Amino acid sequence: MSEEKSKAELLKEELCLKKEHFDEVYGDETGKADEFCKGYMNFLNAAKTERECNAYIIEKAKANGFEEFDPAKKYCQGDKIYYNNRSKAVILAVIGKKGMSEGAKIVASHIDSPRLDLKPTPLYEDSEMAYFKTHYYGGLRKYQWSAIPLSLHGVFIKKDGSVVNVNLGEKEDEPQFVITDLLPHLAKEQSKRTLAEGIKGEELNILIGSRPFKDDSGSELVKLNILKLLNEKYGITEADFVSAELELVPAFKARDIGFDRSLIGAYGHDDRVCAYPGIEGLFSLDVPEHTAIMVLADKEEIGSDGNTGLNSAFLKYFIADLAESEGIKGRHALSKSQCLSADVNAGFDPNYPSVHDKLNAAFLNHGVVVTKYTGARGKSGTSDASAEFVGKVRAILDEAKVCWQIGELGKVDEGGGGTVAMFLANLNIDVVDLGVPVLSMHAPFEVVAKADVYSTFKACEAFFKS
Ligand code: MN
Ligand code: MN
Numbered sequence: 001m002s003e004e005k006s007k008a009e010l011l012k013e014e015l016c017l018k019k020e021h022f023d024e025v026y027g028d029e030t031g032k033a034d035e036f037c038k039g040y041m042n043f044l045n046a047a048k049t050e051r052e053c054n055a056y057i058i059e060k061a062k063a064n065g066f067e068e069f070d071p072a073k074k075y076c077q078g079d080k081i082y083y084n085n086r087s088k089a090v091i092l093a094v095i096g097k098k099g100m101s102e103g104a105k106i107v108a109s110h111i112d113s114p115r116l117d118l119k120p121t122p123l124y125e126d127s128e129m130a131y132f133k134t135h136y137y138g139g140l141r142k143y144q145w146s147a148i149p150l151s152l153h154g155v156f157i158k159k160d161g162s163v164v165n166v167n168l169g170e171k172e173d174e175p176q177f178v179i180t181d182l183l184p185h186l187a188k189e190q191s192k193r194t195l196a197e198g199i200k201g202e203e204l205n206i207l208i209g210s211r212p213f214k215d216d217s218g219s220e221l222v223k224l225n226i227l228k229l230l231n232e233k234y235g236i237t238e239a240d241f242v243s244a245e246l247e248l249v250p251a252f253k254a255r256d257i258g259f260d261r262s263l264i265g266a267y268g269h270d271d272r273v274c275a276y277p278g279i280e281g282l283f284s285l286d287v288p289e290h291t292a293i294m295v296l297a298d299k300e301e302i303g304s305d306g307n308t309g310l311n312s313a314f315l316k317y318f319i320a321d322l323a324e325s326e327g328i329k330g331r332h333a334l335s336k337s338q339c340l341s342a343d344v345n346a347g348f349d350p351n352y353p354s355v356h357d358k359l360n361a362a363f364l365n366h367g368v369v370v371t372k373y374t375g376a377r378g379k380s381g382t383s384d385a386s387a388e389f390v391g392k393v394r395a396i397l398d399e400a401k402v403c404w405q406i407g408e409l410g411k412v413d414e415g416g417g418g419t420v421a422m423f424l425a426n427l428n429i430d431v432v433d434l435g436v437p438v439l440s441m442h443a444p445f446e447v448v449a450k451a452d453v454y455s456t457f458k459a460c461e462a463f464f465k466s
Contacts, residue, residue: 022365022403022451033454037264040276040453044254044266045170049153049247050088050298050308052167053111053272057090057279057296058082064283066092071321078287083318088112088298088308091318092282094464096291100323103336104291106429107282107460108310108420109275109343110300113268114138114442116145116204116248118154122241123208125223130209132177134248136201138301139417143198144443146181150206154246156236164234169251176251177206206248250444262365262449269446271300273453274342274435281460291322292464300343300420310420316427331428338389339431340463341421342456345369345407347437347448355415360408362437364448367403367455370394371433374409376416383425385432393432393463400462403455407437434459 005013023030047056066080075081075095083091089111093104116134124131136142151169158164169176181199182190190198212221213228230236254266275296282294299309306312319337320330348361362369372390375382397404409417424431436456439447 019363019405020366020403022367022449022455026401026403026451026455029454030451033450034261036280036454036457037450039280040273041254041264041266043276044264044268044272047111047272048113048151048170048249048268049115050112051155051245052153053275053296054084054087054090057092057111057275058084060279060283061090061092069093069318069321071325074325075322083314085298085314086308089314090296091315092279092294092296093318093322094282094285094288094292095322096288098290099326100291100319100328100333101326101336102290103333103338104293104319104322105288105464105466106293106295106315106337106339106424107278107342107463108295108297108315108339108424108431109278109341109435110271110297110310110420111275112138112298112301113249113270113272114140114301116150116206118241118244118246118248120242121238122246123223123226123238125220128210128212128222129207130222130226132206132208132248133202134204134206136204137247138442140442141195142201142204143195145204146179146199148178148444149176149251150178150248151176151251152246152248154244156234156240156244156246158236158240158243164236164240166234166246177208177248179204180207252445257447262451263447264450264453265445265447267444267446269436269438269448270344270441271342271435273344273438273448274456277453277457278342278460280457281464284461285464288464289466293319297420303418304420304423310423315424335428337427337429338392338463339421339424339429340393340460341383341419341424341431341433342460343419343421343433343435344438344441344448345371345433345435346409346441347439349439355410357408357411360406361410362405362407364437364439365451366405366437367452368397368434368459369405369407369437369452370397371407371409371419371435374416374418374421374433377413381416381418381422383422383431385421386430389430390432392430393434396462396466397459400458400465402458402462403451404434404459 122132156164213225250267257263304311323333373384
């Protein structure tokens with residue numbers, strides 16, 4: 001039975017901003033979202049660190065017809081290239097019909113996640129137990145990293161330059177590692193600490209063994225036995241830790257969350273949850289109008305400094321090389337380029353409502369979130385996207401029927417954060433943040449909604465094609 005709408009209802013429809021729920025508006029695409037996320041979850045399990053993401057992405061790019069970038073070469077429309085920056089960051093590009101004359105369409109995300117790095121001299125023995133000392137990487141809440149299973153990923157670089165890859169603790173039969181915590185019975189004093197101090201930086205020590213090397217005499221025989229095992233497995237000595245990059249990450253696999261399986265729990269959604277949709281968006285292109293560039297950066301979690309982070313010149317040089325091969329000045333191509341800084345935002349969490357302004361928060365299942373600015377206090381440390389560029393992006397998303405929402409990172413003065421957006425803006429590129437709303441961001445096990453992951457893929461694809 002259809003009822004006629006009241007005047008107020010009609011006027012509301014015409015004038016008020018609609019907050020779209022994915023299932024209400026795009027419910028017929030739920031199957032597609034679930035299917036897309038199966039591929040995403042495989043990626044999560046296969047590539048947990050920036051180096052593993054780099055290798056995974058380049059392998060997939062090659063399978064999709066991408067060739068290694070050669071700055072001396074002139075590229076034609078439809079050519080697909082990749083640039084490997086030191087095995088930790090990647091640029092993928094599909095040359096468009098307009099070449100670089102009209103600038104590029106760039107999606108930038110990052111493939112590093114918060115974790116525990118080994119110190120240069122990590123190995124020690126205490127009370128007949130062997131440990132690794134760590135130095136945490138990125139903004140993590142230290143107390144969350146004790147008493148969970150950890151796996152070890154990374155590389156030893158030996159003095160002859162040879163690379164020894166390490167990936168231990170992911171397969172069923174492999175050992176894992178852990179940071180122990182106090183039992184509640186004896187935690188009376190520790191429990192008085194603030195949450196930030198619950199586990200201190202120098203207490204993030206990884207338990208790695210307890211069996212001594214079999215000999216009658218000598219000290220530190222447990223440590224010696226660990227070194228013997230490491231030498232047998234990886235051919236390394238204690239000195240090789242000096243030129244190693246070894247990371248402890250949660251050993252969990254990505255899992256469906258909820259009776260309805262609408263969510264994904266995993267380590268490091270931030271920012272692989274934008275990297276993967278961006279890559280898939282790029283792979284879906286035939287010959288785009290504008291040259292499409294997908295940047296997968298390292299070092300975002302520690303401020304984007306360093307030559308694999310987006311505060312370095314590697315993207316600028318790449319675009320300049322492409323432009324100059326067409327006889328165009330690099331800076332002119334940069335100035336005409338547009339970018340989605342594809343990174344996560346905080347999803348509204350009903351468990352902790354006080355940190356959000358509900359009117360301006362991003363909600364799970366309401367699609368990809370466009371974030372005009374991040375930063376802290378009075379918009380400090382951010383690129384506040386222009387209304388003009390947000391207007392363009394808004395039109396692209398609506399045109400492509402993408403489920404999207406606008407959101408801020410928490411209440412004013414509640415805290416804050418940043419993304420790579422400002423480093424792209426510094427190159428005179430138009431840029432706005434866009435990505436997936438996350439619960440428990442930077443925790444060992446973060447949560448996202450499948451509908452939002454799929455919406456981010458649609459957003460990246462539509463932007464590249466625009
Ligand atoms: Mn991020
Ligand atoms: Mn982050």
